[in-house]
Amino acid sequence: MLLDNYNYLLCIGICEDAVLFRIFEKKDISYHHKDRKFYIKQGDFEKQLVSMNPNNQVNLKLTLNLKELFNINYIDKKLTEILK
DSSP: OOTTTTTEEEEEEOSSOOOOEEEEEEGGGGEEEETEEEEEEEEEEEEEEEETTTTTTTEHHHHHOGGGSSEEHHHHHHHHHHHH
């Protein structure tokens, strides 16, 4: 299973003028057997994880829009919320 050894997935986006992030918990990731696809769902946010390369079912990637990420200045607040 994806993320067997981890409890969280931290996504970081580095732009020319900003550093952005988003944190997902293991429970946010699910496998839909009928579709044979992995999804991340966090509230109203839902995205599909896709293969990095054709015929590669081991390495997956998640593409996020900058609007779906948080400014790095808020990472301490988010981590505090998660680690309570």
